[in-house]
Amino acid sequence: MTRSESSAVEGTAPSGELSEVTVRNALRGVIDPELGADIVELGMVTAVAVAEDGAVDVEVALTVAGCPLRTQIKRDVETRVGALRGVRTVEVSTGVMDAEQRQAVMARARLLARDPAPATDIPHTARVIAVASGKGGVGKSSVTVNLAVAMARRGLTIGVLDADIWGFSVPRLLGMQGEVEARDKKMVPLKRRVGDGVLRVLSMGFLADEDSAIMWRGLILNRAVQQFLEDVHWGDLDYLLIDMPPGTGDIQMGLARMLPRTEVIVVTTPPVAAQKVAARTADMARKGYLRVAGVIENMSDFTCEHGTSYALFGSGGGARLAADVGVPLIGQIPLHPSVAAGGDAGTPVALDASQPLAEVFDRIADAVITTIAPVVAMDGCSVRLLEQVEAAVAAGTADDGPRQAVETGAP
Ligand SMILES: Nc1ncnc2c1ncn2[C@@H]1O[C@H](COP(=O)(O)OP(=O)(O)O)[C@@H](O)[C@H]1O
Numbered sequence: 001m002t003r004s005e006s007s008a009v010e011g012t013a014p015s016g017e018l019s020e021v022t023v024r025n026a027l028r029g030v031i032d033p034e035l036g037a038d039i040v041e042l043g044m045v046t047a048v049a050v051a052e053d054g055a056v057d058v059e060v061a062l063t064v065a066g067c068p069l070r071t072q073i074k075r076d077v078e079t080r081v082g083a084l085r086g087v088r089t090v091e092v093s094t095g096v097m098d099a100e101q102r103q104a105v106m107a108r109a110r111l112l113a114r115d116p117a118p119a120t121d122i123p124h125t126a127r128v129i130a131v132a133s134g135k136g137g138v139g140k141s142s143v144t145v146n147l148a149v150a151m152a153r154r155g156l157t158i159g160v161l162d163a164d165i166w167g168f169s170v171p172r173l174l175g176m177q178g179e180v181e182a183r184d185k186k187m188v189p190l191k192r193r194v195g196d197g198v199l200r201v202l203s204m205g206f207l208a209d210e211d212s213a214i215m216w217r218g219l220i221l222n223r224a225v226q227q228f229l230e231d232v233h234w235g236d237l238d239y240l241l242i243d244m245p246p247g248t249g250d251i252q253m254g255l256a257r258m259l260p261r262t263e264v265i266v267v268t269t270p271p272v273a274a275q276k277v278a279a280r281t282a283d284m285a286r287k288g289y290l291r292v293a294g295v296i297e298n299m300s301d302f303t304c305e306h307g308t309s310y311a312l313f314g315s316g317g318g319a320r321l322a323a324d325v326g327v328p329l330i331g332q333i334p335l336h337p338s339v340a341a342g343g344d345a346g347t348p349v350a351l352d353a354s355q356p357l358a359e360v361f362d363r364i365a366d367a368v369i370t371t372i373a374p375v376v377a378m379d380g381c382s383v384r385l386l387e388q389v390e391a392a393v394a395a396g397t398a399d400d401g402p403r404q405a406v407e408t409g410a411p
């Protein structure tokens, strides 16, 4: 597929009639996490067929057989295409590229990576999730910390990066304070044990008191986040959750460049009118090559102790946005005083299993871990392939590289 063809696909709204074009557009949301580009751009989508009854067949050519990413890419294709209106079934078949196709993909990946991302200490196996929204006050930070807690309670190690440089709130929400220490000129995140798991947390709030934080205003925001990603000993992480500042500005763009594998969860509120702003975030994420992984609706129906539900802020917004973007609605978090109270006390409601809201966050954590962004083992995967190709190129034996890699990568 040529460049011009793929941009034509991008221009089509995903909410239109189901067609090969809308399917290909949705497939642009499937990123090969190691190559850092979407599978359409990389030329990995070899066939798309849409039947009238809503049965969709997608054929994906993988760089190497037996790669654990295969399952993930397959599942991502199913999720993305399955979320489109009018789709009844999704059938994904995978093939393996021949040496020539593989070289073309590698060349493409290298071209896309021309402006190389800076080195970070974030392990390749860690999945990076940015929690974003078009505007403030929708509950991004509350969702980030409670999701982090719910995931850590399952024994995972979760990094939490508070990228809301000026409006940081993560330290307060998690009841953590202290100063970040430096080791080998790198910052060490503050640690908090949660159940069998661990949170590693970094925020402007640990770097400066609020007065001196204001002095940072002169700095380019992007640089601050870059520092948070580059100059930090993140250590072993299963996930890195990033609490994004509101809007669609520099930080979002910077993140797309620095960590192209970042996936975005868009938080929105129930009124359908709020979706315009949120949709802009989703659109922006896609254009910046960040994959939008799903939508969380916050401040949904409030249920009083008598069991009556009140749609205080309207309803349907989360589902609407998810359908428009072509991603799953991961969950709906009711408007409940325990969320605000937990935040004020520095004890996120998700910590206390006896709280009804803890169960809501637990279900969302479950969805993220099992379907939205499962952890993958990367052994034998494209990252190694890419490294081998590069080593082979460096050694002047480029032609042997991919073939050797296939042999090692095969099951
Ligand atoms: N589900 C909820 N129920 C009740 N209050 C909530 C809920 N989600 C967030 N809040 C409250 O709304 C306010 C804004 O939330 P916050 O997480 O700071 O939003 P953002 O990070 O998007 O600006 C906070 O006071 C928070 O306690």
Ligand SMILES: [Mg+2]
Binding pocket: 140, 141, 142, 164, 167, 169
């Ligand atoms: Mg916030």
